[in-house]
Amino acid sequence: xxxxxxxxxxxxxxxxxxxxxxxxxxxxxxxxxxxxxxxxxxxxxxxxxxxxxxxxxxxxxxxxxxxxxxxxxxxxxxxxxxxxxxxxxxxxxxxxxxxxxxxxxxxxxxxxxxxxxxxxxxxxxxxxxxxxxxxxxxxxxxxxxxxxxxxxxxxxxxxxxxxxxxxxxxxxxxxxxxxxxxxxxxxxxxxxxx
Amino acid sequence: xxxxxxxxxxxxxxxxxxxxxxxxxxxxxxxxxxxxxxxxxxxxxxxxxxxxxxxxxxxxxxxxxxxxxxxxxxxxxxxxxxxxxxxxxxxxxxxxxxxxxxxxxxxxxxxxxxxxxxxxxxxxxxxxxxxxxxxxxxxxxxxxxxxxxxxxxxxxxxxxxxxxxxxxxxxxxxxxxxxxxxxxxxxxxxxxxx
Numbered sequence: 001x002x003x004x005x006x007x008x009x010x011x012x013x014x015x016x017x018x019x020x021x022x023x024x025x026x027x028x029x030x031x032x033x034x035x036x037x038x039x040x041x042x043x044x045x046x047x048x049x050x051x052x053x054x055x056x057x058x059x060x061x062x063x064x065x066x067x068x069x070x071x072x073x074x075x076x077x078x079x080x081x082x083x084x085x086x087x088x089x090x091x092x093x094x095x096x097x098x099x100x101x102x103x104x105x106x107x108x109x110x111x112x113x114x115x116x117x118x119x120x121x122x123x124x125x126x127x128x129x130x131x132x133x134x135x136x137x138x139x140x141x142x143x144x145x146x147x148x149x150x151x152x153x154x155x156x157x158x159x160x161x162x163x164x165x166x167x168x169x170x171x172x173x174x175x176x177x178x179x180x181x182x183x184x185x186x187x188x189x190x191x192x193x194x
Numbered sequence: 195x196x197x198x199x200x201x202x203x204x205x206x207x208x209x210x211x212x213x214x215x216x217x218x219x220x221x222x223x224x225x226x227x228x229x230x231x232x233x234x235x236x237x238x239x240x241x242x243x244x245x246x247x248x249x250x251x252x253x254x255x256x257x258x259x260x261x262x263x264x265x266x267x268x269x270x271x272x273x274x275x276x277x278x279x280x281x282x283x284x285x286x287x288x289x290x291x292x293x294x295x296x297x298x299x300x301x302x303x304x305x306x307x308x309x310x311x312x313x314x315x316x317x318x319x320x321x322x323x324x325x326x327x328x329x330x331x332x333x334x335x336x337x338x339x340x341x342x343x344x345x346x347x348x349x350x351x352x353x354x355x356x357x358x359x360x361x362x363x364x365x366x367x368x369x370x371x372x373x374x375x376x377x378x379x380x381x382x383x384x385x386x387x388x
Binding site: 086 | 234275
């Protein structure tokens with residue numbers, strides 16, 4: 001059986017709520033534990049793998065982690081994994097100004113969820129990417145950079161979409177969908193060999 | 195006696211040349227070793243301390259490391275330690291466009307040199323900060339972001355200044371001056387106790 005409970009390494013209550021909202025229909029409950037895991041500099045994948053491996057080592061058992069990136073195409077994917085620092089420094093209302101000097105306002109929102117069985121196991125990554133356009137902030141400012149990310153052709157920022165709708169199409173929704181498929185596939189493989 | 199030879203953890207030959215040019219008058223020779231030390235995300239000081247500690251642990255003896263940051267005041271100090279990624283993504287000629295949406299073009303160039311005696315010893319940091327203005331790139335493009343940093347009231351970017359002049363006023367010159375003073379002070383303390 002795929003695990004019905006996952007341990008997410010975070011102290012962010014909004015993140016836990018999002019994970020549970022998306023994973024509840026798959027019958028998965030997400031608990032959380034706040035652990036101080038230093039993040040390295042590097043690509044989204046390098047950062048996620050290092051974080052997941054370290055978290056599993058500290059916890060001594062299965063964990064999931066996530067990393068969120070906002071990638072501006074005009075900047076070769078930056079701020080990318082450093083978006084949190086830029087959001088803290090500028091706030092949602094000034095974030096779009098980073099692209100004022102560039103005509104290409106296109107961007108990708110990227111969620112990378114890592115699963116690691118425990119110390120010595122290789123982390124496995126599940127990634128969701130969606131395309132959008134960087135715009136002046138609209139919607140609930142508590143949603144941070146999602147106020148500046150107009151999704152696809154909808155004319156709505158992620159922060160203007162109802163949560164239920166957003167989770168169906170979002171970077172995190174896609175990443176967690178892949179995680180669920182993989183967990184279910186684990187079940188199939190177990191069934192195949194019995 | 196202060197060490198007359200320091201081991202700088204880097205594979206960058208330009209950096210070694212700069213260190214030697216600045217430290218030669220103090221009678222210090224800099225050797226180097228290229229070691230892959232992952233850098234964490236965080237403040238300049240957190241990154242430098244973690245890198246220095248890890249390098250000393252790997253080498254098993256005294257090391258120096260350095261971290262370079264370019265801090266835009268309009269962005270609360272960012273890109274800061276992430277400047278290398280932004281420079282790689284944008285190139286020197288587009289770097290100033292990051293500030294196109296901001297009226298405050300002021301910036302600080304920051305060099306942080308860390309010294310660690312060896313495993314289990316606390317790293318000590320020596321920092322040089324200079325004020326300037328971000329401008330469209332001028333000077334030798336091989337100098338990277340220094341082409342965009344107009345120093346103080348000189349009207350010259352760091353990349354337009356002769357190396358000898360630059361080293362007298364630069365962020366790295368100041369940081370290494372502090373290192374030399376500290377090393378000499380170690381000598382004084384040894385002398386005092388004999």
